[in-house]
Amino acid sequence: MSDSRPIGVFDSGIGGLTVVKALRELLPNEAIFYLGDTARVPYGNKSAETVERYAIELARMLMAENAKLIVVACNTVSSVAIPKLRASFSVPVIGVIEPGAQAAIARTQNRHVGVIGTRATIRSGAYENALRALNVHVRVTSRACPLLVPLIEEGWLNDKLTDNIILRYLEPLISEEIDTLVLGCTHYPLLAGAIERAFGSKVKLVDSAQNCASAVKELLDQRSLRAPAGNPGNLEVALTDAPDNFLRVAREALQLEIGEVQLREVIHSAPAL
Amino acid sequence: MSDSRPIGVFDSGIGGLTVVKALRELLPNEAIFYLGDTARVPYGNKSAETVERYAIELARMLMAENAKLIVVACNTVSSVAIPKLRASFSVPVIGVIEPGAQAAIARTQNRHVGVIGTRATIRSGAYENALRALNVHVRVTSRACPLLVPLIEEGWLNDKLTDNIILRYLEPLISEEIDTLVLGCTHYPLLAGAIERAFGSKVKLVDSAQNCASAVKELLDQRSLRAPAGNPGNLEVALTDAPDNFLRVAREALQLEIGEVQLREVIHSAPAL
Numbered sequence: 001m002s003d004s005r006p007i008g009v010f011d012s013g014i015g016g017l018t019v020v021k022a023l024r025e026l027l028p029n030e031a032i033f034y035l036g037d038t039a040r041v042p043y044g045n046k047s048a049e050t051v052e053r054y055a056i057e058l059a060r061m062l063m064a065e066n067a068k069l070i071v072v073a074c075n076t077v078s079s080v081a082i083p084k085l086r087a088s089f090s091v092p093v094i095g096v097i098e099p100g101a102q103a104a105i106a107r108t109q110n111r112h113v114g115v116i117g118t119r120a121t122i123r124s125g126a127y128e129n130a131l132r133a134l135n136v137h138v139r140v141t142s143r144a145c146p147l148l149v150p151l152i153e154e155g156w157l158n159d160k161l162t163d164n165i166i167l168r169y170l171e172p173l174i175s176e177e178i179d180t181l182v183l184g185c186t187h188y189p190l191l192a193g194a195i196e197r198a199f200g201s202k203v204k205l206v207d208s209a210q211n212c213a214s215a216v217k218e219l220l221d222q223r224s225l226r227a228p229a230g231n232p233g234n235l236e237v238a239l240t241d242a243p244d245n246f247l248r249v250a251r252e253a254l255q256l257e258i259g260e261v262q263l264r265e266v267i268h269s270a271p272a273l
Numbered sequence: 274m275s276d277s278r279p280i281g282v283f284d285s286g287i288g289g290l291t292v293v294k295a296l297r298e299l300l301p302n303e304a305i306f307y308l309g310d311t312a313r314v315p316y317g318n319k320s321a322e323t324v325e326r327y328a329i330e331l332a333r334m335l336m337a338e339n340a341k342l343i344v345v346a347c348n349t350v351s352s353v354a355i356p357k358l359r360a361s362f363s364v365p366v367i368g369v370i371e372p373g374a375q376a377a378i379a380r381t382q383n384r385h386v387g388v389i390g391t392r393a394t395i396r397s398g399a400y401e402n403a404l405r406a407l408n409v410h411v412r413v414t415s416r417a418c419p420l421l422v423p424l425i426e427e428g429w430l431n432d433k434l435t436d437n438i439i440l441r442y443l444e445p446l447i448s449e450e451i452d453t454l455v456l457g458c459t460h461y462p463l464l465a466g467a468i469e470r471a472f473g474s475k476v477k478l479v480d481s482a483q484n485c486a487s488a489v490k491e492l493l494d495q496r497s498l499r500a501p502a503g504n505p506g507n508l509e510v511a512l513t514d515a516p517d518n519f520l521r522v523a524r525e526a527l528q529l530e531i532g533e534v535q536l537r538e539v540i541h542s543a544p545a546l
Contacts (some may be wrong), residue, residue, distance in 0.1 A: 039323050040313050045426075047515040050312050119517060150423045153318075161437055168434060242320040244392060268541050 001224035004231050006031035007216065008067025008091075010058040013041030014246050015149070015187035016073030019096070020235065021254045022213035023071075027220070029231040033065045034073075039241035039266065042149060044118025044185075048080040051120065055081035057266050059089055065236075067091060068225050071216060075117050075184050075208060079126030092219055099211035100182050101130035105138065107204050108180040112139045114173040114203070117184030119144040127184055141176050145169045145185075152187045153246040157194065157253060166191065166198050174202055182206045190253050238262040274497035277504055279304035280489065281340025281364075283331040286314035287519050288422070288460035289346030292369070293508065294527045295486035296344075300493070302504040306338045307346075312514035312539065315422060317391025317458075321353040324393065328354035330539050332362055338509075340364060341498050344489060348390050348457050348481060352399030365492055372484035373455050374403035378411065380477050381453040385412045387446040387476070390457030392417040400457055414449050418442045418458075425460045426519040430467065430526060439464065439471050447475055455479045463526050511535040 007027075009020055013036050020034050035058055037043075043051050055077045059070050070085065070093045072078045078095030085093045104113045115127040122144040131138050147165050156162045173181070181203045183189060189207045196205070220226045227233065237258050251258060280300075282293055286309050293307050308331055310316075316324050328350045332343050343358065343366045345351045351368030358366045377386045388400040395417040404411050420438050429435045446454070454476045456462060462480045469478070493499045500506065510531050524531060 039319060041318070042315075045314070045517045045519075046312060050514050146427055147420070147423050150420050154419055161434075161441060164434055164437070241323050244318045246318075 002228040003068050003225045004031065004227050005066050005068035006033040007069050007071060008033050008035070008062030008065060009071040009073045010035040010037070010062060011074040011186060012036070012043040012076060013038050014243070014250050015185065017250045017254055017256060018186050018189045018209040019071060019073035019212050021256055022209045023216060024233070024235065026213045026217050029227045029229060029233045031227065031231065031234045032236070033062060033067060034235065034237045035061055035264065036239045037266070038239045038243065042118070043074065043076040044120050044146065044149065046120060048124065051077055052081045052084050053269060055085055056088055057269050059085055060267065061264065063089060063091070069094065069216065069219070071212065072096065073186050073212065075121045075186060079121045079124035092223065094212065094215055094219060096186065096208040096212045097126050097130050099215040100184065100206055100208040101127060101134055103211040104131060104180050104182050104206045105134045107206065108138070110177065110179045111135065111137055112141065112176070112178045114178035114181040115140060115142040115184050116145045116169065116181065116188065118149070119146055121184050127182055141173050141178055143169055143173060148191060149185065149187050152190050153249065155245070155249040157190055162191070162194055163198055166194055170195070170199065174199055178203060180204045180206060183208055236262065238264045240264055240266050275501040276341050276498045277304065277500050278339050278341035279306040280342050280344060281306050281308070281335030281338060282344040282346045283308040283310070283335055284347040284459060285310050285316040285349060287311065287516070287523050288458065290523045290527055290529060291459050291462045291482040292344060292346035292485050294529055295482045296489060297506070297508065299486045299490050302500045302502060302506045304500065304504065304507045305509070306335060306340060307508065307510045308334055308537065309510070309512045310539070311512045311516065315391070316347065316349040317393050317419065317422065319393060321397065324350055325354045325357050326542060328358055329361055330542050332358055333540065334537060336362060336364070342367065342489065342492070344485065345369065346459050346485065348394045348459060352394045352397035365496065367485065367488055367492060369459065369481040369485045370399050370403050372488040373457065373479055373481040374400060374407055376484040377404060377453050377455050377479045378407045380479065381411065383450065383452045384408065384410055385414070385449070385451045387451035387454040388413060388415040388457050389418045389442065389454065389461065391422070392419055394457050400455055414446050414451055416442055416446060421464060422458065422460045425463050426522060428518070428522040430463055435464070435467055436471055439467055443468070443472065447472055451476060453477045453479060456481055509535065511537045513537055513539050
């Protein structure tokens, strides 16, 4: 059994391409349709209700592309909208939180895990809940880091200024002796090098993009949804607004082959308010 | 003749409250209805078409509040959507670009003006066009500073890290010998202190919020639209999504008396795409 329909991946913007990169390395024969909601990015400071509504709209657009699976390549959306998405669509839905939490539990030795992300992700407590569901004895210290996304989008990936902001955000977590740090935003793998420079051996990094890709592979195998061997594995990228500087940064940093970027209009659903 | 209808002010988010602050100081008897599109903030990296469509939607909501005048308290919107807004609504529309450009021309002595703003504002060339329309001999050096808004929203207003990022962004402009700097984003007046610390006497700052408020006062006088003396001058604030941390930062930094914040749903217009 095999299934050549594409994997549908969506994100609030372009950060989810880190998940695409991890998927392509792990599953080179899978076709991927990526949808980034750049017209409304970022979601990180928006309310749960609004993020949920946007997520349904984007998933519907992926279903129109005949997706066999929906990957929520966005921590903010994964932290608030997975139950609603699973209830609304017939295909499997995979987010980044659960795989990241599992990897963190597997790696921590002192059972003290740090989590960084956008304000919405941290406020949701989603990682804390997922970690505690796996191990009630785990201690979780979280911090919202709203400057990291714009620093990454500026392309200041190897930069003293960025290093100083990382120190400001992370030093309190390190002094509380976390031994594992979940990079709870799909942008953050692009700062993994900078974080390792700052804290080196003191902390193990959990990259939500890589762990999400592993979870996708496992699910495709379980459900016999893998593409046939030899499938060309095209990548299509669509955005809801014209791409800005960050697409260039991501392309370079991730070395992703992206053809022409398509422009798509969001079909608005009726607001719940 | 007087007119007690409110002044309608809108912005992509909460930054436009710097304009509200300037309006209240200059026109304490005017009622103000402020609308911040926090559900879709920020506009700074979005396309001109999208920003124009959002602007029409917000102005329509202000007209439903019986606004006598629409103030576009957002540089991004002012830089791309003023002609469309003026064509679409019967009340006067005032943005922040034209007043800021006039003030800069009045202040520069060496006719070399710097402009900082979001990517969309700088890319639009709106300040450059407005400055050149006033004086063909003016030289304009612009720079997009996408990190300043998140730094302000983080509340790091008097902070070494912020000072270093300001230096990174502004040093090239200072070494090119601008003598006047337009703060081309309504958030930026909250960093005026930090910029003065960094460059002190080397550069005169043009605060787009203050100059916009002066232009509003002038227009109300010209058209006999001032509120009656003794009018209580209420301030109503409505947002399209729940307020986040930045409302607290702005309230404290601006010392604005804001009552209960209303939540409003955007009425979507048909997309042009």
